[in-house]
Amino acid sequence: MAIVPVSLGDRSYDILIAEGAIDQAADHLARFARNGRLVTVTDENVAATQLDRLEAALSQAGIVIEPVVLPAGEGTKSWRFLETLLDGLLALEVERGDHIVALGGGVIGDLVGFAASILKRGCGFVQVPTTLLAQVDSSVGGKTAINTTAGKNLVGAFYQPSFVLIDPSTLDTLPQREVRAGYAEVVKYGLIDDPGFFTWCEMHGNALIAGESDARLYAIEKSVRAKAMIVGDDERETSGRRALLNLGHTFGHALEAETGFSDLLLHGEGVAAGMALAFRFSARQGLCDEAEAARVTAHLRDAGLPNDLPSAHVAASGATLVGHMLHDKKMAGGNLPFLLARGIGQTFLDKNVSLKDVETFLDEEMRA
Ligand SMILES: NC(=O)c1ccc[n+]([C@@H]2O[C@H](COP(=O)([O-])OP(=O)(O)OC[C@H]3O[C@@H](n4cnc5c(N)ncnc54)[C@H](O)[C@@H]3O)[C@@H](O)[C@H]2O)c1
Numbered sequence: 001m002a003i004v005p006v007s008l009g010d011r012s013y014d015i016l017i018a019e020g021a022i023d024q025a026a027d028h029l030a031r032f033a034r035n036g037r038l039v040t041v042t043d044e045n046v047a048a049t050q051l052d053r054l055e056a057a058l059s060q061a062g063i064v065i066e067p068v069v070l071p072a073g074e075g076t077k078s079w080r081f082l083e084t085l086l087d088g089l090l091a092l093e094v095e096r097g098d099h100i101v102a103l104g105g106g107v108i109g110d111l112v113g114f115a116a117s118i119l120k121r122g123c124g125f126v127q128v129p130t131t132l133l134a135q136v137d138s139s140v141g142g143k144t145a146i147n148t149t150a151g152k153n154l155v156g157a158f159y160q161p162s163f164v165l166i167d168p169s170t171l172d173t174l175p176q177r178e179v180r181a182g183y184a185e186v187v188k189y190g191l192i193d194d195p196g197f198f199t200w201c202e203m204h205g206n207a208l209i210a211g212e213s214d215a216r217l218y219a220i221e222k223s224v225r226a227k228a229m230i231v232g233d234d235e236r237e238t239s240g241r242r243a244l245l246n247l248g249h250t251f252g253h254a255l256e257a258e259t260g261f262s263d264l265l266l267h268g269e270g271v272a273a274g275m276a277l278a279f280r281f282s283a284r285q286g287l288c289d290e291a292e293a294a295r296v297t298a299h300l301r302d303a304g305l306p307n308d309l310p311s312a313h314v315a316a317s318g319a320t321l322v323g324h325m326l327h328d329k330k331m332a333g334g335n336l337p338f339l340l341a342r343g344i345g346q347t348f349l350d351k352n353v354s355l356k357d358v359e360t361f362l363d364e365e366m367r368a
């Protein structure tokens, strides 16, 4: 078992990582129950595969779950389901001092976190992530949001959970495509500032994706520790340090927007293609060796992830994709900084990128 602290003064919390932890949930979550109940928000797929486990574990402590079950998929991170959720929580008479449990992937975590931030001006919430992506990334750090027609995560709040319970065994029911998508955010930590971890990914990534438990546990803990450290340094993305976690996301979010936030391209898949594009663009700008960019592309391809526009199911002009990017939350004074790289493990925030160069590069990628 590992406990990773996120150090944020009075908003500090622990992340517990242990195989089978969900079956011991009473030990970890009883303190968040009121009058023997825990309101738990999940989606239809997670309700079918993991909710029973949590219910059985909590019943050992006499705690009953009040479930709120939403449709699965990115479309649930929307105004419509935010309203549905808030109405459901109000009907259940959730109080400001209560904690809501978010049981699911990043969609449920982001939505529940945002709902918690505004319900009665802020109630508590706990993350019980059940996708690889949520266990290595979205359950940590308090970025909460919904999508709007203008783009990805455009309405939200920084709002930290009170506790995160990670049980890697919940991934046993996760479809392979979702595991691969989550793996993209694992690789991201190596590409940001840990070349040794990228090499580990090259050697053990396929074992992790296949569900090999040592590899899975190692990658989850390594990722969580990396993210907790960055969030502790720069909770609200003001110093530039947290922006490193956005590697591949400016390109990736544009690809997600172009594919309509649909099942055609999952978030992690968009990030994979986005990271490959960011490295190739860095090489094109003379910042990074072509060989480094090729190594990143090859690893993502070997892991079965999109790594260019066609494999991300995108056929659009550079101008169209740059148009999506103009909604990026990193925009400052009309300028869009990009996460670029001098090599593997050498990501940096470049504030001097010409959008015309990005457009030309994407047009060339489209023709390649
Ligand atoms: N807040 C952050 O810091 C942050 C970080 C990364 C990504 N995100 C967001 O997270 C979202 C993507 O999250 P995701 O990839 O977890 O997607 P998701 O929440 O849609 O889950 C993926 C799919 O897996 C199913 N599922 C979840 N757990 C399961 C399980 N154990 N067994 C069987 N099925 C299961 C879900 O029902 C869904 O169909 C995106 O909206 C992205 O923007 C947020």
Ligand SMILES: O=C(O)C(=O)C[C@@H](O)[C@H](O)[C@H](O)COP(=O)(O)O
Binding pocket: 137, 141, 143, 152, 153, 185, 242, 243, 245, 246, 249, 329
């Ligand atoms: O936690 C962060 O910070 C991240 O950037 C993690 C990303 O993986 C995640 O997708 C995040 O939601 C993107 O942030 P956004 O500010 O671009 O919406």
Ligand SMILES: [Zn+2]
Binding pocket: 137, 185, 249, 267, 271
């Ligand atoms: Zn992401």
